[in-house]
Structure formats: structure tokens, C-alpha cells
Amino acid sequence: MIEGWYEETNRTWGNVLADTAERYPQAEFVVYREQRVTYANFYEQVQRCARGLLSVGVRRGDNVALWMTNCVEWLVVQFAAYAIGAPLIPVNTRLKPDELCATLRQSRASTLVFKRYLLGDSIDTLPWLERMIPGVDRAGPQRMCAPELPELKRLICCDADVPRGALAYAQILETGQGWECDADLRRAAARVNPFDVANIVYTSGTTGAPKGGLSMHRNNMAALYHWIERTALGPGDRVYLGVPLATNFGCAYVSQLSVMAGSTIVMHESFEPRLALRAIESERITWFPGAPTMYIMMLGSPELGSADLSSLRTAIVGGAPCTPATIGAMKERMGFRFVVQCYGLSECAGLSTSTFLDDPIEKTATTVGKPFPSCRLRIVNADTLRDAEPGEPGEIWLHDAQPGSCVGKGYFEMPAAANDAITADGWFRTGDVGSFDEDGYLRLCGRIKDMYIVGGFNAYPAEIEAVLHTHPKIRMAQVFGVPHERLGEVGCACVELEPEAVLDGREVIAFCQERMANYKVPRHVRFLRGTEFPLTSSGKVRKLELRQRVARDLGIEV
Numbered sequence: 001m002i003e004g005w006y007e008e009t010n011r012t013w014g015n016v017l018a019d020t021a022e023r024y025p026q027a028e029f030v031v032y033r034e035q036r037v038t039y040a041n042f043y044e045q046v047q048r049c050a051r052g053l054l055s056v057g058v059r060r061g062d063n064v065a066l067w068m069t070n071c072v073e074w075l076v077v078q079f080a081a082y083a084i085g086a087p088l089i090p091v092n093t094r095l096k097p098d099e100l101c102a103t104l105r106q107s108r109a110s111t112l113v114f115k116r117y118l119l120g121d122s123i124d125t126l127p128w129l130e131r132m133i134p135g136v137d138r139a140g141p142q143r144m145c146a147p148e149l150p151e152l153k154r155l156i157c158c159d160a161d162v163p164r165g166a167l168a169y170a171q172i173l174e175t176g177q178g179w180e181c182d183a184d185l186r187r188a189a190a191r192v193n194p195f196d197v198a199n200i201v202y203t204s205g206t207t208g209a210p211k212g213g214l215s216m217h218r219n220n221m222a223a224l225y226h227w228i229e230r231t232a233l234g235p236g237d238r239v240y241l242g243v244p245l246a247t248n249f250g251c252a253y254v255s256q257l258s259v260m261a262g263s264t265i266v267m268h269e270s271f272e273p274r275l276a277l278r279a280i281e282s283e284r285i286t287w288f289p290g291a292p293t294m295y296i297m298m299l300g301s302p303e304l305g306s307a308d309l310s311s312l313r314t315a316i317v318g319g320a321p322c323t324p325a326t327i328g329a330m331k332e333r334m335g336f337r338f339v340v341q342c343y344g345l346s347e348c349a350g351l352s353t354s355t356f357l358d359d360p361i362e363k364t365a366t367t368v369g370k371p372f373p374s375c376r377l378r379i380v381n382a383d384t385l386r387d388a389e390p391g392e393p394g395e396i397w398l399h400d401a402q403p404g405s406c407v408g409k410g411y412f413e414m415p416a417a418a419n420d421a422i423t424a425d426g427w428f429r430t431g432d433v434g435s436f437d438e439d440g441y442l443r444l445c446g447r448i449k450d451m452y453i454v455g456g457f458n459a460y461p462a463e464i465e466a467v468l469h470t471h472p473k474i475r476m477a478q479v480f481g482v483p484h485e486r487l488g489e490v491g492c493a494c495v496e497l498e499p500e501a502v503l504d505g506r507e508v509i510a511f512c513q514e515r516m517a518n519y520k521v522p523r524h525v526r527f528l529r530g531t532e533f534p535l536t537s538s539g540k541v542r543k544l545e546l547r548q549r550v551a552r553d554l555g556i557e558v
């Protein structure tokens with residue numbers, strides 16, 4: 001039987017925006033700095049941008065990478081790409097040039113939309129572009145040549161200071177104003193299908209190579225449909241957006257969710273606790289989604305006591321483990337009426353479980369709730385591959401309840417990675433460990449995949465180890481996460497040096513800082529002799545044991 005919710009999600013994100021803009025044309029969609037953009041105005045900008053993209057040759061299935069911190073143009077390009085069926089690649093602006101280049105290459109991005117300046121003009125992106133695309137500021141857009149990025153056809157710059165090799169975003173909008181492009185856009189939009197890929201979200205995974213999780217229009221829509229029902233989000237709600245749009249949390253959750261519910265986004269370029277508290281007061285925020293670190297930072301801010309937070313109703317917390325003490329403080333000291341915990345992965349609709357508004361605090365503080373009707377969830381015993389008993393921990397596996405309602409299409413051009421992650425009968429192995437409690441609520445207990453989360457950002461040891469192994473003085477490196485009060489976890493590297501080599505911890509950290517996004521850079525470095533690494537009988541390092549031992553030496557409880 002086709003259920004109502006499944007019918008409702010038989011749409012594309014282009015359709016969803018069109019419907020919301022028609023229902024609430026004068027409602028504010030996004031408030032950013034001095035800009036207040038209504039749904040009608042946003043829709044108009046998206047249409048112009050979509051027509052402009054078509055006019056410069058972007059087609060359904062052409063991957064469009066977005067490399068910018070939060071701004072209105074980010075949202076416009078996001079929905080314009082959805083409207084024409086061009087998969088969107090949100091690129092984390094914390095990546096370093098080599099990481100960025102590897103992502104653009106693997107994803108075969110045809111178009112890179114970027115800002116010349118990031119974070120209030122503090123970063124000029126031109127030298128980075130020069131490294132990837134030599135001569136980008138010398139020749140015109142038609143002559144762009146990027147030997148490292150053979151598929152890249154065009155750059156679109158969203159600032160006034162446009163490098164010579166890029167097209168100006170303003171010009172794209174201008175081109176898209178002509179009525180003659182309208183028919184093209186209608187034709188293009190009609191070809192987009194709910195099963196088309198909407199987002200390609202990159203992670204590094206356990207091999208260290210970037211891999212792009214493919215999610216369809218329908219995946220996130222199905223989860224968000226249930227999410228809106230569970231959390232009563234609606235028009236009139238004012239949603240804070242401080243997480244980066246370039247993450248699953250930002251683009252596949254906050255922005256899509258708000259468009260679906262017809263609510264308003266109050267957005268900052270990046271999260272800063274003092275500014276967030278001020279925005280809650282001045283913009284009367286009702287709904288606050290964030291990673292645990294964001295709440296911990298606001299709770300520790302000296303401005304907390306003086307800010308008027310009376311508008312706050314619902315806090316959404318997810319993406320990383322959150323302690324019961326933090327959840328209690330969010331209710332008591334910030335005045336949230338409801339706190340909802342959720343759990344999910346970008347490869348599986350972004351979200352798969354959540355608690356309910358009327359759950360008692362014990363449930364909200366210790367579980368991530370129940371699965372949405374759009375996904376099936378099993379806890380699997382790793383040895384028997386059978387369902388675990390209630391209370392018994394096992395790996396969390398996810399499955400579609402209806403075709404396309406949960407599990408994405410695997411990884412972009414990495415069939416082997418998809419085969420590893422998804423069983424022949426469609427179950428996605430999350431690598432997370434959990435158990436069901438007596439009421440069927442999911443409790444997370446840890447991870448079997450080699451990953452840790454730093455302030456909401458996933459860090460993959462394999463990737464960091466691969467960088468450390470390029471250091472001529474390092475013979476072997478093992479990286480893992482250790483607990484950290486504010487960030488949840490931070491990286492720790494155990495390093496064995498080449499014979500006679502001399503290196504100190506600061507030099508190791510500086511080496512990493514040049515080559516990887518800051519959140520990946522290990523905070524602790526320990527030097528060990530080869531014989532000090534605990535090994536399995538097959539010669540592999542016992543990471544858990546090593547982690548426990550090093551954490552004990554560092555005085556950290558694990």
C-alpha cells in the first residue's frame with residue numbers, strides 16, 4: 001500500500017520550493033546580515049539563477065560544487081541546481097587546497113561556484129584557485145585550463161571581485177532574466193525526477209580517499225516530512241542556522257527543512273556563541289538546531305545571563321554524542337521547552353531517528369529516539385548477523401521503508417565502497433553501534449567504523465594517517481579520537497619516527513595544519529617506539545588498546 005507520506009514525497013526540491021513560495025510569498029525565507037528575503041523573492045532569484053546556469057551550459061547530471069561559507073547565494077544556487085537536476089556538491093570551506101582539489105577531481109565537478117572572500121574577507125580564495133587552476137586570473141572564462149581538474153568547465157564567482165577566468169554570479173542572474181529562457185527551464189525542470197541525485201556529500205571514510213555519498217531528492221524529503229510532523233515545525237517558526245551550509249546538517253537538513261515547512265531561516269556566516277545569543281533575542285528565534293559543541297559554547301558564554309531567550313521553544317541536537325548534563329542545562333539555563341535528539345547519516349536521508357516532543361527528559365538525554373516511518377532499522381549482532389536481542393548492542397543497519405525513502409544511491413563512482421556499505425538486499429551498514437531499550441528507543445553505544453567527531457565535524461583517522469605518512473621523518477602513525485570537554489572529541493596521533501630522526505609535537509601539528517582542515521589536525525601527539533604499539537596476532541595495531549593506554553597517560557577518561 002502506498003502511504004500518504006510516500007505520495008507527498010514524490011516530488012523534487014524544485015517542486016517543494018515552488019509550492020512553498022506560492023503558499024507563503026510574503027513570509028521571510030532568510031534573514032542574513034541586512035538582507036531579508038521573502039519566499040517570493042527567493043523563488044524569483046532561484047528561477048533566474050537556474051535559467052542562468054542553463055544558459056551557460058549546466059545540464060541535468062552535471063555536478064555543481066559550492067565552495068562558500070554561509071550566504072544567501074549559497075541557498076539560491078542550491079535550489080537552482082535542484083531545479084535543473086544538477087547534483088550539488090557542498091564543499092567544506094575548512095578544507096586545505098589539496099583536499100579541495102581531490103574532492104573536485106573525484107566528483108568530476110563541471111562547475112565551481114565560490115566566493116572570492118570567506119569569513120568576513122579574512123580569506124582570499126584566489127591563491128588557492130591559482131594552485132588548482134594556474135593562470136585563473138590571467139585568461140578569460142573561455143580559456144580556463146586546469147590540468148588537475150579536467151572535467152571542470154566553469155567557475156562562477158559570487159563576489160564583485162571576479163577573477164578573470166571566472167563568470168560573475170551577477171551576470172548569471174542577469175542572463176537568466178530573459179523570458180526566452182523560461183521554456184528551457186520548464187523543460188529542464190520537468191525532466192528532474194524524485195530519484196535523481198540531489199546532493200553528493202563528501203566524507204573521507206575508512207580508506208582515507210574522499211567518497212561522495214549520493215542522496216536523492218526523495219531521501220531527505222521523506223525523513224524531513226516525518227521530522228516536521230514530530231517536531232511541529234511550521235510557518236511562523238524562526239530557525240537559527242549557524243552550522244555550515246556545506247555540511248549535511250546545514251544544506252540537507254536546516255535549509256531543506258525550512259523550505260518544506262515554510263519557516264524562516266536566520267543565518268550567520270559561521271557560528272559564534274555571542275552573536276547567536278544576540279540573534280535569538282533580536283530575531284525571536286523559536287527553533288535552534290545545532291551540534292552539542294554549539295550549546296556547550298553558548299552555555300559557557302558570559303552573555304548567556306543577560307540575553308532574552310524567551311522566544312526559544314525547541315532545540316534540536318544531533319550529529320555527535322551529547323551528554324545528559326548538557327541537555328539538562330539547555331532546558332534549565334536556556335529555557336528550551338523541548339529538546340529533541342536525532343541520529344542519522346548523510347548517506348541515508350540525513351536523519352533516521354528522533355525523540356518526540358513529549359518524551360521525558362530521561363529518554364531525550366540518553367537515547368536518539370525511534371526510527372521514522374520512512375526507514376527500517378535493525379541492530380545486528382556482528383558475529384551471527386542476526387537481529388540482536390533488546391538491550392544487546394550491535395551494528396545499526398538501515399533500509400528503505402519504501403523505495404528511495406532512506407538509503408542513498410551509494411558513492412559517486414565508487415561501486416566497491418557502495419558494495420561494502422550496502423548489503424545485497426539493501427541494508428546500509430552504518431558502522432555505528434547501538435541497542436534498543438525496553439520501549440524501542442535507540443541508544444547509541446559507540447562506533448565500529450574508524451571515525452571520531454570534532455565539534456560536529458567527522459574526522460577519519462585513515463586520511464590523517466595517510467598525510468602523516470608522507471612526512472619523511474615519520475615511519476608510522478596511528479590516529480584516534482579522545483574525549484574533549486567542549487569539542488566532544490579531538491584527535492591524538494601516536495607517531496614512530498625513522499631511526500635517528502628528531503621531531504617534536506609542535507612540528508607534527510604544524511605539518512598537519514598546512515595540509516588538512518583544522519578540525520582534523522591532532523591536538524595531542526605522542527612519540528612511541530615501534531615495539532610500544534600493541535599488535536594483534538596478524539600484526540595489526542590494536543587501536544582501542546592503544547587509545548586507552550594513551551588516554552590514561554594524558555589523564556583523560558575514556
Ligand code: AMP
Binds near residue numbers: 317343347
Ligand atoms: P554525517 O554523515 O556527517 O551526518 O555523520 C554521520 C555520523 O555521525 C553517524 O554515522 C554517527 O557516527 C554520527 N552521529 C550522528 N548523529 C549522532 C548522534 N545524535 N549522537 C552521536 N553520533 C551521531
